[in-house]
Amino acid sequence: MSIEIPKDSWPGEVRTITIGATAEEGGTRTSTVTVGGEKTLPFMHFESPMPYRPVVAIEIKDRKPDDWSQLLNETWGEVMENPGLWAKAAEEVGAEIIQLSLSLTDKDGNRNTAEAAVSAVKNILENTGLPIMVYGPGQAEIDNELIVPISDATKGERVVLGICEDKNYRTIVASALANDHLVTARAPMDVNLSKQLNILIQDMGLSLDRVLMDPTTGALGYGIEYGFSVMERLRLAALQGDAMTQLPMAVTVGFEAWKTKEAKVGVDVPKTWGDWLERSITWETLTAISLIETGADIVSLRHPESVKRVRAAIEELIAVPAIA
Amino acid sequence: MYIIGENIHIISPKVKVALKERNKNFFQESAIKQVEAGASAIDLNMGPRKKDWEEVFPWIVKAVEEVVDVPLVIDTTNVNGMEAALKAATKAQPILNSTSAEAERLEKVPLLAKKYGARLIALTMEKSGIPVGADERVGIALEKLIPRLLELDYNMQDLIIDPLVLTVSGCQEFCPELIEAVRTLQYAWDPPPGISVGLSNVSNAVPNENRPLINQVYCAMLMGAGLNMMIADPFDKGLRETIRVIEDRDETTDVGKLYIKISDRVAAMEEPSIDDVNMSDPKQAEIWKTVQILLNKVIYADSYLQQ
Numbered sequence: 001m002s003i004e005i006p007k008d009s010w011p012g013e014v015r016t017i018t019i020g021a022t023a024e025e026g027g028t029r030t031s032t033v034t035v036g037g038e039k040t041l042p043f044m045h046f047e048s049p050m051p052y053r054p055v056v057a058i059e060i061k062d063r064k065p066d067d068w069s070q071l072l073n074e075t076w077g078e079v080m081e082n083p084g085l086w087a088k089a090a091e092e093v094g095a096e097i098i099q100l101s102l103s104l105t106d107k108d109g110n111r112n113t114a115e116a117a118v119s120a121v122k123n124i125l126e127n128t129g130l131p132i133m134v135y136g137p138g139q140a141e142i143d144n145e146l147i148v149p150i151s152d153a154t155k156g157e158r159v160v161l162g163i164c165e166d167k168n169y170r171t172i173v174a175s176a177l178a179n180d181h182l183v184t185a186r187a188p189m190d191v192n193l194s195k196q197l198n199i200l201i202q203d204m205g206l207s208l209d210r211v212l213m214d215p216t217t218g219a220l221g222y223g224i225e226y227g228f229s230v231m232e233r234l235r236l237a238a239l240q241g242d243a244m245t246q247l248p249m250a251v252t253v254g255f256e257a258w259k260t261k262e263a264k265v266g267v268d269v270p271k272t273w274g275d276w277l278e279r280s281i282t283w284e285t286l287t288a289i290s291l292i293e294t295g296a297d298i299v300s301l302r303h304p305e306s307v308k309r310v311r312a313a314i315e316e317l318i319a320v321p322a323i324a
Numbered sequence: 325m326y327i328i329g330e331n332i333h334i335i336s337p338k339v340k341v342a343l344k345e346r347n348k349n350f351f352q353e354s355a356i357k358q359v360e361a362g363a364s365a366i367d368l369n370m371g372p373r374k375k376d377w378e379e380v381f382p383w384i385v386k387a388v389e390e391v392v393d394v395p396l397v398i399d400t401t402n403v404n405g406m407e408a409a410l411k412a413a414t415k416a417q418p419i420l421n422s423t424s425a426e427a428e429r430l431e432k433v434p435l436l437a438k439k440y441g442a443r444l445i446a447l448t449m450e451k452s453g454i455p456v457g458a459d460e461r462v463g464i465a466l467e468k469l470i471p472r473l474l475e476l477d478y479n480m481q482d483l484i485i486d487p488l489v490l491t492v493s494g495c496q497e498f499c500p501e502l503i504e505a506v507r508t509l510q511y512a513w514d515p516p517p518g519i520s521v522g523l524s525n526v527s528n529a530v531p532n533e534n535r536p537l538i539n540q541v542y543c544a545m546l547m548g549a550g551l552n553m554m555i556a557d558p559f560d561k562g563l564r565e566t567i568r569v570i571e572d573r574d575e576t577t578d579v580g581k582l583y584i585k586i587s588d589r590v591a592a593m594e595e596p597s598i599d600d601v602n603m604s605d606p607k608q609a610e611i612w613k614t615v616q617i618l619l620n621k622v623i624y625a626d627s628y629l630q631q
Binding site for chain 1: 623
């Protein structure tokens with residue numbers, strides 16, 4: 001008996017965006033990453049092939065963080081003291097992009113400086129050929145203070161600069177425009193605000209071909225269902241033809257997953273929770289894969305084992321099944 | 325269109341001050357002006373007045389009744405306050421605003437409506453909140469609100485169901501469903517209940533400059549679905565003009581023609597079509613973009629008109 005599989009055909013498609021630039025393209029990267037281009041929902045190969053696979057970034061910091069899980073410190077070890085070496089180690093364990101999250105302060109508690117941030121970024125660029133994303137600490141004033149000099153110092157590299165939020169996007173967008181970079185637009189799990197921010201960024205003259213959106217999410221058990229629905233809704237709107245939502249999505253999964261109690265706490269928890277390390281990796285992995293299945297194009301992770309597992313899952317999901 | 329004037333509302337700072345000062349003139353003037361502007365009834369929203377309900381509710385009813393003859397809408401959650409207001413009302417048949425399907429309110433408020441022969445606005449809302457789907461909202465009316473009123477042998481022609489308008493900015497998926505709820509509720513009982521909505525809720529949290537357009541377009545769509553009563557600002561000239569154009573089928577302007585067409589499409593259970601719109605006319609293009617967000621076809625953003 002033959003079964004006819006019903007197929008959806010969508011009028012819209014997600015923009016195709018390339019991160020990083022090689023020497024010929026005006027940068028110094030040895031590889032670039034291209035995401036987006038979807039013409040249907042993730043992995044619906046029978047409707048339309050997925051032109052680019054979702055990619056895994058590894059999140060690193062410009063110095064050894066004070067508040068990361070001891071499990072992560074044990075895994076990365078000494079390289080955490082040197083962002084260049086950390087990036088190199090991340091590349092070796094399977095990162096496709098390096099996502100640098102700048103610290104608010106140095107190790108002595110003094111406010112981070114532009115010099116230190118630029119030097120961390122240069123160090124990273126020298127030690128890895130991967131494309132990079134650089135996010136500020138998340139406070140408008142210092143974000144701008146750190147991101148603009150980095151943007152100037154890396155002109156032409158097609159770095160993804162972040163974070164653009166509704167209260168603070170102009171400075172970063174202007175700097176991306178001036179130096180041929182890209183930006184990440186982040187809204188707090190709200191489709192209306194995500195779209196609004198994209199409109200505002202485009203109004204400044206930055207082509208949406210250079211914008212990723214981060215709809216924000218929660219980890220498994222901490223609001224992932226809201227994040228999932230928001231991303232699904234944005235992607236459906238994109239496929240339905242809403243130009244202001246047709247952007248690839250990048251989410252900071254590691255950041256969310258590693259702040260959950262399940263990942264953070266190793267003592268005095270119920271025995272049934274199982275092994276601490278395995279639990280934490282599972283948390284990060286499942287959060288990432290769930291969001292990839294709702295349309296995430298880039299997931300930033302923290303643990304090498306999660307990277308391995310998520311990449312393996314993508315490998316299987318992207319394989320077009322043979323239909324007998 | 326039966327408009328319940330919404331301007332006496334405790335959320336307005338001026339109303340708050342006037343009430344504090346028991347400024348009778350302020351309320352009388354507002355009521356007179358609202359009626360002159362076309363309001364068929366006057367909503368009196370004083371808040372719950374937990375401390376001074378005994379005095380405030382009769383006071384405001386008497387003050388307003390001195391100057392206008394239209395029905396007064398007693399808009400509060402305070403059941404004692406409602407009764408005090410009902411006792412004071414002597415002119416037109418008052419309207420109680422409101423009951424919902426929550427057990428306690430549904431127990432008490434309809435009893436008052438029955439006892440004082442008042443009309444009653446009933447919200448399609450339960451303790452668990454407002455359902456998204458039109459069918460679920462109609463279900464609340466059929467399974468909870470109407471049975472309770474039948475139980476009291478209430479005159480069903482005095483029932484007004486409010487299926488609850490929510491804002492396009494944040495609750496966009498509710499907007500098309502509300503249109504269908506308005507359509508279906510007209511067949512909820514024989515004789516049919518009245519249906520009323522708080523129109524301007526649709527543009528809550530929307531930048532002020534866009535609110536009138538969203539209200540007007542939604543009004544046209546709801547009129548197509550059969551709406552003939554709403555709580556609204558009677559001084560909103562644009563809204564009144566939209567209502568007039570549709571009621572009179574005044575096709576003398578292109579924008580008017582478009583509003584009529586949108587209303588007709590909804591009435592025929594069709595989707596408004598881009599073929600009805602001259603997109604080179606900026607005003608018509610704006611109306612079309614607004615239709616798209618209200619039908620939840622395009623995601624709302626504050627700058628949706630710039631897209």
